[in-house]
Amino acid sequence: xxxxxxxxxxxxxIFCLVAVAACALVLSGASGHDAIxxxxxxxxxxxxxxxxxxxxxxxxxxxxxxxxIDTAEGEGRDLSAEESAEFDxxxxxxxxxxxxxxxxxxxxxxxxxxxxxxxxHSRRAAIERAGGPEASREFExxxxxxxxxxxxxxxxxxxxxxxxxxxxDDNGMQAEMRMDNDRSGGFMVPQQFRDSIMSVQPQEALVxxxxxxxxxxxxxxxxxxxxxLDQGGSAPANVFGGMTFNWIEEGGDKPETxxxxxxVSLAPKEIAGHVTLTDKFLRNWQASGQFVERLMxxxxxAAEDWAFLRGNGKAQPLGVLNAPATKFVNRLVxxxxxxxxIVAMVAVMLMRGGSPxxxxxxxxxxxxxxxxxxxGKLIWMENAREGFAGTLAxxxxxxxxxxPGLGQKGDLLLGDYSNYLIxxxxxxxxxxxxxxxxxxxxxxxxxxxxxxxxxxxHAPFKEENGYEVSPFVGLDIPA
Numbered sequence: 001x002x003x004x005x006x007x008x009x010x011x012x013x014i015f016c017l018v019a020v021a022a023c024a025l026v027l028s029g030a031s032g033h034d035a036i037x038x039x040x041x042x043x044x045x046x047x048x049x050x051x052x053x054x055x056x057x058x059x060x061x062x063x064x065x066x067x068x069i070d071t072a073e074g075e076g077r078d079l080s081a082e083e084s085a086e087f088d089x090x091x092x093x094x095x096x097x098x099x100x101x102x103x104x105x106x107x108x109x110x111x112x113x114x115x116x117x118x119x120x121h122s123r124r125a126a127i128e129r130a131g132g133p134e135a136s137r138e139f140e141x142x143x144x145x146x147x148x149x150x151x152x153x154x155x156x157x158x159x160x161x162x163x164x165x166x167x168x169d170d171n172g173m174q175a176e177m178r179m180d181n182d183r184s185g186g187f188m189v190p191q192q193f194r195d196s197i198m199s200v201q202p203q204e205a206l207v208x209x210x211x212x213x214x215x216x217x218x219x220x221x222x223x224x225x226x227x228x229l230d231q232g233g234s235a236p237a238n239v240f241g242g243m244t245f246n247w248i249e250e251g252g253d254k255p256e257t258x259x260x261x262x263x264v265s266l267a268p269k270e271i272a273g274h275v276t277l278t279d280k281f282l283r284n285w286q287a288s289g290q291f292v293e294r295l296m297x298x299x300x301x302a303a304e305d306w307a308f309l310r311g312n313g314k315a316q317p318l319g320v321l322n323a324p325a326t327k328f329v330n331r332l333v334x335x336x337x338x339x340x341x342i343v344a345m346v347a348v349m350l351m352r353g354g355s356p357x358x359x360x361x362x363x364x365x366x367x368x369x370x371x372x373x374x375x376g377k378l379i380w381m382e383n384a385r386e387g388f389a390g391t392l393a394x395x396x397x398x399x400x401x402x403x404p405g406l407g408q409k410g411d412l413l414l415g416d417y418s419n420y421l422i423x424x425x426x427x428x429x430x431x432x433x434x435x436x437x438x439x440x441x442x443x444x445x446x447x448x449x450x451x452x453x454x455x456x457x458h459a460p461f462k463e464e465n466g467y468e469v470s471p472f473v474g475l476d477i478p479a
Contacts, residue, residue, distance in 0.1 A: 051104045058097040065090045142193045142296070143289025147282055150432035150443050189428050189447075193293065205301040206359055206400055207308035207320075210417035211453070213424065214266070220426035221450050223267035228456060264454055268425025269315055271307070272448035273299050279434075279441045296447055300428070306402050308420065308453050309359075309413075317453035320420065320472050321410040325457040327470035328409065330479040335407035337367045339379070341475055345414050346393050350461060350469040354416035358397040363406040365399070368392065412475040419457060419471040425450025 068087050072079050079087060137157055139145040148155040214224065275295060281288050311319035320326055327348055331341045337360075349356060360368065369388060373379045380389055391397060395414065404411045427449030436444045460470040 048104070048108070051101065051108070054097055054101050054104070058094060058101065061090055061094050061097065065094070139190060139193075141285065141289030142189075142293040143282075143285035143291075145190060145193060146288075146292060146430065146432065146445060147285035149430055150279075150282055150434065150445075189430055204298065205305045206357070206398060206402075207305055207417050207420060207453070208301070208422060210355065210357065211308070211420040211422045212418055212456070213422045216268075216424045216426060220424075221268045223265060224423055225263050225265045226421065226456075227263055228458075264421060264456060264458075266421060266423035266452040266454060268423055268450035268452045269317070270448055270450050271303055271316070272446060273303060274444050274446040275299075276437060276442050276444050279443055282443055292445075300447070300449070302402070304451060308422070309400075309402060310404075311453075313454065317422075317451070318455070319453075320413070320415055320455060321404070321474060323455045323472065324459050325419075325455040325470060326472040326474055327460040327468065328474045328476040330476045332478065334478050337364055337406075337412055337475065339371050339373070341412070342371075342393055345412070345473045345475060346395075348469050349414055349473050350416065350419075350471045352416075352471075354418045354471070356395045356414055356416045356471075358392050358395055359400040359403055359413040359415065360397065361403045361406055361411055362399045362401055364411060367406075368397075407477070409476050410474040414473045416471040419455060420453060421456050422451065422453040425452070 065087060068079065068083050068090075072083065139148065139157060148158055152158075217224075275292075277288070277292070307317045307319060309319045310321050311317040312322050313319075329341065329344045329348065332338055365388075369381045370378065371380045380392065381387075389397075403413065428447050429449065431446045431448075433444045433446070436442075455472065457471065460468045462468050
C-alpha cells in the first residue's frame with residue numbers, strides 16, 4: 001500500500017521525467033517556448049510520443065515562420081522572393097502537421113471513450129435527481145402561520161400571497177407576491193384564513209352579516225363617495241330628491257326640475273388589537289391554531305360591531321346609535337321597556353322590505369319576558385316550559401351585550417342594516433414581537449386592518465304625507 005512518502009516519491013519521479021523531456025526538446029533544437037508549452041499543456045504531457053513529437057515540430061516550424069516575418073517587419077520592408085518562397089514552403093509543411101495531428105487526436109479521443117468505465121444501472125438508480133414535488137405555498141392553519149411569523153420570518157410561504165391585487169410598489173414588486181407590509185410592520189394574513197377571520201355568523205355580529213359591504217378594491221384603502229338622493233326637506237317633494245311633477249294641458253310647458261343628490265363618503269380607518277401568547281404554546285401550532293383563530297375571529301367581530309353600532313365617526317366608523325339618520329322614540333317609564341314603547345318603535349320603522357332586527361341587552365330579558373297585554377296575560381312568554389319566543393312584533397330579536405345598558409338611550413334598537421354601508425380596506429395584517437415580554441418567554445401578536453362604515457341616509461325620511469320614518473329606530477329615555 002502506498003503511504004504519503006511513496007506518493008511523494010512517485011509524484012516527484014513523474015515531475016523529473018516531464019522535466020527531462022522538456023530539456024530534451026531544448027537540446028534537440030526546440031526553443032524555450034516549446035519546452036514551456038510542453039510543461040504547461042496537459043495534452044502534450046499525456047499524448048502519445050508520436051503526437052507529442054509532431055506538436056513539438058509544429059511549434060518549432062511556427063517559430064521559424066515568425067522569425068522571417070519579424071526580420072522583414074523590423075527592417076520596414078516586404079518579404080524578398082527568397083524569403084517568400086521559404087515562408088510558403090513552411091506554411092505548406094505546417095498544414096501537413098495540422099492534418100496529421102488532427103487524425104492522431106481523433107484516434108486518441110476514440111480510444112479513450114472505448115476505455116471509459118460506465119457505472120452499473122443499479123448504482124446510478126440510487127442517485128437523487130433534481131426536481132420533486134413543488135414547494136408548499138400555504139400554511140396548514142392560522143396557528144402554523146403565526147408560528148412562522150414569530151419563529152421563521154424567512155419562511156418562503158410568507159413571501160407568497162394570492163388574490164391580493166397586482167399593483168406595483170416603488171421597488172417594482174407586485175403585491176400578490178408579498179405578504180409583508182413594511183410600512184406597518186406586519187404580514188398579510190393569507191386569503192384562506194382571512195375569509196375565516198373576517199367571515200362572521202349572525203349570532204357573532206349584528207351589523208356586518210346584514211349590511212351592504214363594499215369590497216376593498218384597488219387600491220384597497222382608497223376612500224369612496226356614494227351618491228344618494230337628498231330626501232330631506234318638506235314632503236312630498238323630498239321623496240324624489242326635489243323633483244316635482246305636475247299635470248299639464250295639451251301643448252302646455254313641461255316643468256324643468258332636477259333631482260338633488262347628496263353623498264356618503266367612506267375612507268377605511270385602521271383598527272388594531274393584540275394578544276399575548278407563551279412561546280411554548282405558539283411553537284405547538286397544531287394545538288394552538290384553532291384557539292388563536294377563534295380568538296381573532298371573535299375579537300375582529302366584536303371590535304367592528306361595537307364601532308358599527310356606537311362609533312362616533314371620528315377616526316372610526318359612524319355607528320347607528322350616533323347617526324343623524326336614526327329616529328328615537330321616548331319611552332313612557334324610565335328604565336322600563338313596555339308594550340307601548342315597542343309598538344311606538346315599529347310604527348316609525350321604514351317599511352320597505354328588508355329584514356329589520358331587534359337588538360337588546362340581555363339585562364332587558366326579564367322585562368320583555370314579562371310583557372303583558374291589556375288583559376293582564378303574558379304576551380311574549382306563554383309559559384316557562386316552551387322557552388322564549390325568537391321574535392318580537394314579528395321581527396327577530398338578538399341579545400346584544402354591546403348595546404347600551406338597560407334604561408339608557410338606544411338600549412332597544414330596531415334596525416334594517418341593509419341601509420348601512422361598510423367599506424373594507426386592506427388587511428388584516430399580523431405582526432409578532434418577542435421584545436415586549438422577552439424575559440417571560442411570551443410573544444405579543446398584533447392584528448390590524450382597515451374598515452369604515454356609516455348609514456346610507458343622512459336623516460329620517462318623511463313620507464309623502466309628511467309622516468317621518470327611519471330604517472333605524474331606537475328607544476330613548478322619557479321625554
